Amino acid sequence: MAARVTWVEARDFRNHPGTRLDLGEGLTAVVGPNGEGKTNLLEAIFYLCALESPRVASDEPLVRRGAAAAYLRGELEASGATALVEVEIRPSGANRVQVNRSPVRRRRDVRRIVRAVFAGPDDLEIVAGEPGARRRFLDEAVRILWPAREGVITAYDRALRQRNRLLKDWDGWGTPRGLEAWDGELAAHGAALTAARSEAAGRIAIPAARAFEALSGGPSEPLTLTVEYRPSVSGDSLEAAFLARLDERRGDELVRRTTLVGPHRDDLALAVAGLSARGFASHGEASGAALCLRLGLASAVREELGEPPPILLDDPFSGLDPARRRRVAESLGSWGQLVIAVPDEAQVPEGAEVVRVRGGAVVGG
Amino acid sequence: MFEGPIQDLIDELSRLPGIGPKSAQRLAFHLVKVPADEARRLAGAIVAAKEKVRFCRECFAVSEGDLCRVCRDPGRDPSVICVVEESKDQAAVEKAGVVKGRYHVLGGAISPLEGIGPDDLRVQELLDRVARDGVAEVILATNPNLEGNATAMYVAGLLKPLRVRVTRLASGLPVGGDLEYADEVTLGQALEGRREM
Numbered sequence: 001m002a003a004r005v006t007w008v009e010a011r012d013f014r015n016h017p018g019t020r021l022d023l024g025e026g027l028t029a030v031v032g033p034n035g036e037g038k039t040n041l042l043e044a045i046f047y048l049c050a051l052e053s054p055r056v057a058s059d060e061p062l063v064r065r066g067a068a069a070a071y072l073r074g075e076l077e078a079s080g081a082t083a084l085v086e087v088e089i090r091p092s093g094a095n096r097v098q099v100n101r102s103p104v105r106r107r108r109d110v111r112r113i114v115r116a117v118f119a120g121p122d123d124l125e126i127v128a129g130e131p132g133a134r135r136r137f138l139d140e141a142v143r144i145l146w147p148a149r150e151g152v153i154t155a156y157d158r159a160l161r162q163r164n165r166l167l168k169d170w171d172g173w174g175t176p177r178g179l180e181a182w183d184g185e186l187a188a189h190g191a192a193l194t195a196a197r198s199e200a201a202g203r204i205a206i207p208a209a210r211a212f213e214a215l216s217g218g219p220s221e222p223l224t225l226t227v228e229y230r231p232s233v234s235g236d237s238l239e240a241a242f243l244a245r246l247d248e249r250r251g252d253e254l255v256r257r258t259t260l261v262g263p264h265r266d267d268l269a270l271a272v273a274g275l276s277a278r279g280f281a282s283h284g285e286a287s288g289a290a291l292c293l294r295l296g297l298a299s300a301v302r303e304e305l306g307e308p309p310p311i312l313l314d315d316p317f318s319g320l321d322p323a324r325r326r327r328v329a330e331s332l333g334s335w336g337q338l339v340i341a342v343p344d345e346a347q348v349p350e351g352a353e354v355v356r357v358r359g360g361a362v363v364g365g
Numbered sequence: 366m367f368e369g370p371i372q373d374l375i376d377e378l379s380r381l382p383g384i385g386p387k388s389a390q391r392l393a394f395h396l397v398k399v400p401a402d403e404a405r406r407l408a409g410a411i412v413a414a415k416e417k418v419r420f421c422r423e424c425f426a427v428s429e430g431d432l433c434r435v436c437r438d439p440g441r442d443p444s445v446i447c448v449v450e451e452s453k454d455q456a457a458v459e460k461a462g463v464v465k466g467r468y469h470v471l472g473g474a475i476s477p478l479e480g481i482g483p484d485d486l487r488v489q490e491l492l493d494r495v496a497r498d499g500v501a502e503v504i505l506a507t508n509p510n511l512e513g514n515a516t517a518m519y520v521a522g523l524l525k526p527l528r529v530r531v532t533r534l535a536s537g538l539p540v541g542g543d544l545e546y547a548d549e550v551t552l553g554q555a556l557e558g559r560r561e562m
């Protein structure tokens with residue numbers, strides 16, 4: 001069995017006034033020129049599962065111009081059970097979410113049903129961008145693998161902001177009062193977040209490397225991708241190590257008035273053929289590595305839950321030559337549900353169900 | 366922006382905790398529509414509460430008199446102090462019926478983001494009580510969230526040299542929540558299972 005979205009309806013969502021899409025159990029290719037609304041459909045599928053966009057932080061751009069709200073409805077299927085999810089997205093104010101016609105108290109309970117993985121051109125930033133993009137990817141992986149550990153991410157973030165404010169507002173005499181108390185909170189939540197990120201990176205590393213090997217031509221033409229978590233704090237007893245590091249950096253922290261130790265300074269080291277991907281990978285290698293990180297995450301989710309999550313690939317082939325395209329399509333041939341958005345018919349993989357999108361509507365299969 | 370008294374009312378209401386500008390506007394427009402005697406009753410209740418409600422001079426819980434009901438009760442064990450953030454938390458702990466001692470209301474929790482530091486809380490008053498009354502145990506029953514934990518840790522650090530037993534609520538309460546939302550049984554268990562800090 002595979003977790004999947006069986007159908008989705010998007011009303012006043014981006015450029016879709018009202019679109020219904022029925023999805024098969026295997027590969028679906030959504031075909032349309034750029035700007036016609038194919039990525040928006042993938043975004044709608046992801047939103048239905050995750051209750052957030054994979055592309056934008058605010059919901060405002062999701063509501064079609066002139067509409068009061070956007071609506072998404074659809075059916076999720078996982079572990080043999082189905083759930084009808086309905087979302088009203090309002091440009092400002094809280095969204096309304098219902099599952100099987102009952103309001104939802106905790107978003108997390110919806111997100112854990114089907115853990116879709118979205119990969120798109122923006123992922124290049126994970127490989128080529130600042131460490132912050134890689135930390136966001138790691139946190140996303142933690143949330144999707146273990147929804148209950150989301151609280152660790154928010155708790156650390158708040159502890160960090162509290163401690164930074166204390167350092168910033170300090171009058172400069174002695175030491176900031178209560179700093180040790182915030183050290184304790186920062187270390188407790190920071191150690192938990194470090195452990196979670198480390199575990200997530202460990203789960204992703206091997207399947208991502210395997211996907212990259214397949215993409216770059218298999219063992220005859222070996223190009224390896226290595227994924228390695230570089231935590232700000234490491235040690236056998238993380239919390240104790242964290243407190244010791246804080247103690248070492250105290251002087252610097254008081255001078256610079258900000259927290260210098262902790263997961264907000266982590267990085268994820270990515271190397272292609274042993275060289276840092278950020279500086280040395282070609283554009284094609286970098287987009288390939290980004291795609292493989294997402295595929296690695298999807299494999300980790302399959303490992304964790306025992307069934308493959310839906311994978312939503314937005315324009316995965318444009319950076320790849322035809323041979324590589326074929327290899328990606330082949331390597332995903334036996335995956336569960338897979339929805340691919342491509343700009344032209346030539347990129348549609350063999351055996352795909354085809355959906356054509358024009359001007360915010362499905363114009364035929 | 367509106368003119369005159371209605372804007373004054375919106376401004377005053379939006380200074381209340383948990384009331385944003387939008388809610389303040391909604392409340393203000395509601396209030397100007399209610400019958401005059403209803404408005405007068407509300408205004409009267411606010412003024413009366415302000416004039417009559419006081420804080421217990423021992424524990425700083427909301428009290429009608431100089432001393433609150435718990436501090437007046439000779440049957441309570443003066444050697445145990447249960448520290449809470451707000452008076453409403455004291456009420457929640459009382460309902461659980463586990464604490465046989467007295468209380469100390471800090472008046473909030475440390476939160477640099479909201480500009481609340483140790484000096485804004487009644488921490489010194491707690492230290493004075495502990496030293497003066499020969500207190501044997503201080504139970505830190507601040508909320509089981511980030512700010513509550515940090516406050517407990519800060520207070521525990523100050524109590525350490527006073528050689529008093531310092532305990533904290535057992536985990537098991539919904540993390541990130543407030544004491545007042547915990548049910549009596551769960552809160553009772555968290556108090557029974559408190560651990561040394």
Ligand SMILES: [Zn+2]
Nearest residue numbers: 421424433436
């Ligand atoms: Zn009292």
